[in-house]
Amino acid sequence: MTLPAPLAEIVDDFSALADPDKVTLLLEFSSELPDIPASMQTEAMEPVPECQSPIFLSVDATDSSSVKLYFSAPPEAPTTRGFASILHQGLDGASAQEITDVPSDFFHDLGLASVISPLRLRGMAGMLARIKRQVAEQTGA
Incomplete structure (x- = not known):
């Protein structure tokens, strides 16, 4: 699996x-x-309807060598905020290519399926899919 180091x-x-x-x-x-x-x-941010809680994200890939990620999630949604923070800490500053190369199901390797509902995990997949789509749109990939 190809993942950025963070x-x-x-x-x-x-x-x-x-x-x-x-x-x-x-x-x-x-x-x-x-x-x-x-x-x-x-x-102005993109909503992620797959998440049970209201979360919004924005991607700035104008510098494709260092993509910036922004998330807005309410404090009363700790699982959703946790997923967003994992993606932020793991991908913010990565190159557009590194983000594009992240497997869409990488989150299974976190081992959370036994403690988090599949519906919530689908929310993380939705966040990653939207990040990848925005990177592709902004870089013309």
């Missing part, structure tokens, strides 16, 4: 943990999701 490290961290500890780590990630810049409006 995302590969996150996958390794999760795969080394027992199920209860995976949930704890996911909740830790949720508290680390950075706020969107004050100049960015949530209304």
